[in-house]
Amino acid sequence: MTPQPNPERRSERARRAVLDAVFEVARAKGYGKTTIEAIAATAGVGKPTVYRWWPSKGAIALDAVNDRIGDSMDFPDTGDIVADLTAQLTAVAAMLTGDIGALYRGIIAEAQSDPDLAAALRATFLEPRIRRCVGRLDTAVAAGQLRADLPTRTMVDILYAPVYYRILLGAGPEETLRSPLLVETVLEGLRPS
Amino acid sequence: MTPQPNPERRSERARRAVLDAVFEVARAKGYGKTTIEAIAATAGVGKPTVYRWWPSKGAIALDAVNDRIGDSMDFPDTGDIVADLTAQLTAVAAMLTGDIGALYRGIIAEAQSDPDLAAALRATFLEPRIRRCVGRLDTAVAAGQLRADLPTRTMVDILYAPVYYRILLGAGPEETLRSPLLVETVLEGLRPS
Amino acid sequence: MTPQPNPERRSERARRAVLDAVFEVARAKGYGKTTIEAIAATAGVGKPTVYRWWPSKGAIALDAVNDRIGDSMDFPDTGDIVADLTAQLTAVAAMLTGDIGALYRGIIAEAQSDPDLAAALRATFLEPRIRRCVGRLDTAVAAGQLRADLPTRTMVDILYAPVYYRILLGAGPEETLRSPLLVETVLEGLRPS
Amino acid sequence: MTPQPNPERRSERARRAVLDAVFEVARAKGYGKTTIEAIAATAGVGKPTVYRWWPSKGAIALDAVNDRIGDSMDFPDTGDIVADLTAQLTAVAAMLTGDIGALYRGIIAEAQSDPDLAAALRATFLEPRIRRCVGRLDTAVAAGQLRADLPTRTMVDILYAPVYYRILLGAGPEETLRSPLLVETVLEGLRPS
DNA sequence: AAGTAACCGAGACGGTACGTCTCGTCTTGCG
DNA sequence: CGCAAGACGAGACGTACCGTCTCGGTTACTT
Known part of the structure; x- marks a missing residue:
């Protein structure tokens, strides 16, 4: 639905790192003060990589929650x-x-x-x-x-x-x-x- | 609790203008994109005046809602x-x-x-x-x-x-x-x- | 000619700091690798302040050269x-x-x-x-x-x-x-x- | 001097396409806004191919000028x-x-x-x-x-x-x-x- | 003729800097 | 002294390119 780049070439490492990072940053500073910048930095990932796959902070968090709850x-x-x-x-x-x-x-x-x-x-x-x-x-x-x-x-x-x-x-x-x-x-x- | 200036000298005009402005701006752009900057501008009020009396956008909105519902x-x-x-x-x-x-x-x-x-x-x-x-x-x-x-x-x-x-x-x-x-x-x- | 904010309220401190910073950064890293970001940081000035008064890195440098040569x-x-x-x-x-x-x-x-x-x-x-x-x-x-x-x-x-x-x-x-x-x-x- | 891959296997087609592309892009957007990304895209060539043979945009342009002037x-x-x-x-x-x-x-x-x-x-x-x-x-x-x-x-x-x-x-x-x-x-x- | 090496296109990646936006503070007259 | 106006330091935003790094695929030499 959302026009993304080729998902087959997506880096699983980067995906995992981002989903983990959003938890880590939110734990440290609270969700409200969690920034995409900080998520990217904590994940050791470039900002464009984040924006390539998620449209907003909330979308990352939703993915992370879904991933963790399973x-x-x-x-x-x-x-x-x-x-x-x-x-x-x-x-x-x-x-x-x-x-x-x-x-x-x-x-x-x-x-x-x-x-x-x-x-x-x-x-x-x-x-x-x-x-x-x-x-x-x-x-x-x-x-x-x-x-x-x-x-x-x-x-x-x-x-x-x-x-x-x-x-x-x-x-x-x-x-x-x-x-x-x-x-x-x-x-x-x-x-x- | 919050150290405010002398409330007796507070401008009722400014208070009313801000409480009305938050509704107007939120109606026009949605609450999420409502900024204190825009509220102040719409109210014809200086930003420090807003910050002097309210600690956050939410506090203004809460005041406005309480005021309107009565x-x-x-x-x-x-x-x-x-x-x-x-x-x-x-x-x-x-x-x-x-x-x-x-x-x-x-x-x-x-x-x-x-x-x-x-x-x-x-x-x-x-x-x-x-x-x-x-x-x-x-x-x-x-x-x-x-x-x-x-x-x-x-x-x-x-x-x-x-x-x-x-x-x-x-x-x-x-x-x-x-x-x-x-x-x-x-x-x-x-x-x- | 260029529509700037009110120049009367301009901070002379910030102006000086920026003009000095462009020399310092250029000396340290070369003009080509001098960024507005680094100039602002070195000057202890916010980026918008730089962009408010100068349209480009070259414009800053030109001001700085003119200022220094006198x-x-x-x-x-x-x-x-x-x-x-x-x-x-x-x-x-x-x-x-x-x-x-x-x-x-x-x-x-x-x-x-x-x-x-x-x-x-x-x-x-x-x-x-x-x-x-x-x-x-x-x-x-x-x-x-x-x-x-x-x-x-x-x-x-x-x-x-x-x-x-x-x-x-x-x-x-x-x-x-x-x-x-x-x-x-x-x-x-x-x-x- | 610069350690390049085997020049004998170099694709003449890609070379020509890049040298032509730098002119085309520069004409369209000005040299300053010409990017290696755009050159590669216009030439229908992968970015690594460009970086394999030229160290910088200027080097491409110099090659192109030399080639054209002869x-x-x-x-x-x-x-x-x-x-x-x-x-x-x-x-x-x-x-x-x-x-x-x-x-x-x-x-x-x-x-x-x-x-x-x-x-x-x-x-x-x-x-x-x-x-x-x-x-x-x-x-x-x-x-x-x-x-x-x-x-x-x-x-x-x-x-x-x-x-x-x-x-x-x-x-x-x-x-x-x-x-x-x-x-x-x-x-x-x-x-x- | 098959095997293989290396260049090719494509494009995702970790980054840096961009120029903009909004924040909350500070400064400057005016009333 | 509160007010309007608005410049300021700070820093996140989302984007554009950078130069590097896999990927298959396609030549074009080797055996």
Whole structure:
């Protein structure tokens, strides 16, 4: 979609170095004060190399987050939807308060005024995870564990929303991790009647 | 806390001009590309005047938003908690998708890497409104309209979270305004058992 | 002519620092490898300050040369045109082989593909000096020391040309300073018949 | 001297394409804005091929000028030294104001801060031509047409200098082509007494 | 005729400097 | 003494070229 140079000749070494560097710089100075200049310097890479492959700092960070998370946040399926959701949301909340979360919150912030980044965030990060969650919830609905008269997509929103809300609006980690309580409460509204 | 010059001699004209200018510039170029330089120029005000009274762009925007909203988003109390919450959340969602919302989302974004701004956002904007909401919910709990075994503070989080979540993670306006459905669903979980 | 900011508010400190820095950097690394970046850094001045007042490296160098030479190369008038010209041309040749000359040759080089700089070089440096030389030659013509059937302007060209020729085409200093012999020879052709 | 690859295997096609390209690019954008990148692209040649055979842009241009001029500027010998010099200098002045001249002036400019290029310019271009001129002048001296008490090498300097001087210091073409007058005047000083 | 060496095109790379933009501070009159 | 105006030091921005370095591919010699 974006007109890039020949990706076959791309240097894997440089790609790795940049993705690692964005974490390192963000840890040292905070995401807001992270500059592409510093990322390039830390990675031992020329600035044009960075700009050749990524359109913005946020795009680098998104790549780095995706790369680091990989499939490690896959959705569990033990048959118990409450336990699965609690486990998953706790993992997400933990992620959001760690190193990766610092980057991730920066990405969301930057996406507020960068539509391309917002689209990439949805397409490469949110949608796949939402879809997997939707799949798990569909199973639960089929098993009669959740009400059937509400789109599972909407359920996902209701479940994840509090976690993001608390992180982005500044709740401390301890509060965030009360999420088990949240899950149970929200699930009250999702029980089959 | 911040060492400012004598506020009694402050020019009200300059204050008004700056608060109006931040809206005008943000509307014209987007919050992300709004610079203090442009705000000062549009306001017909010297840059030092801006820096004398506000520590950052976000602080100006927060002042402007607070100034413009005033008490207009006060919480209704018709006795019907469902109607009141629906009305209030719809109003919030509408605000977040308009001119003010653009600024507001910018403030939240900037607060991700500016702790001072995050604190100011909580202290001058969120907390007062949350407290008013908590008050209304306490009344509803007392009236037996809501379950009593959950802190009303947590209820507020669960109710508002989906609105913010959808706005900040890029749902379109149409989706956002499905919030009445959300409210009802969430309230299912808050009903007294 | 060039639209600059208000020159009254210009910082004399910054101006001096830049003019000195161009000499220092050129001495250290050669004019060709002198960058505006290095000039600004050496001067302890921001790059925009440099670009605010000068359009190019050559323009800075030209200012610096003019500033340093000042009136020190004024034309002598002892009544003896041969002695005066010899003195003057020797001084020019000496200048061209020293620190100032290194810069000056760089300016001439840069002017080859920068018409604005070429114009500035003629207007602020060459023309005033040529005019003073013409004045001296006119006196000599009036005194019958030089032929009257040749424009004194052309005489100036013929007299100065060999000095520049040797410097720019790479003659060493020793050769250049044979200029007394050159002057005498050229003057043979300028004697009244 | 410079360690090059086996010249026997050199691609004549690439050589020609580069020498032609430097003219084309310089005509289109001016010598100063001519880049090796553009030369290679215009020539349809890889950058390493250029760098393999030439150390700098100036070296390419010098090769191109030498290649294009060839022997076409050979010195005439009609027996009349005044006519021969006038013809020759007029031809040089004409060359210097044309396409080749634009390149040539660029080479001289670049040579001011590139000693290798300066040396190559003298060795491959200037010296052979000066030597041929010296030969012609020696003949004239022997024929009693020129004074014998001045090294003919110096005479060459005095004769060519005004042409270069006017071109390099920015005199317009019309002035430059007054060179016949110059020649006569200068020759006054070279006549046998 | 096959093998092989080296030049070729293409173009990504680590860099440097460019000229611009915006920051937040400092300086200078004006009211 | 706060104000407008705006120059300043600082430094990141995104771009253009630099000169180097792989890559395959294509000659053109060697065996």
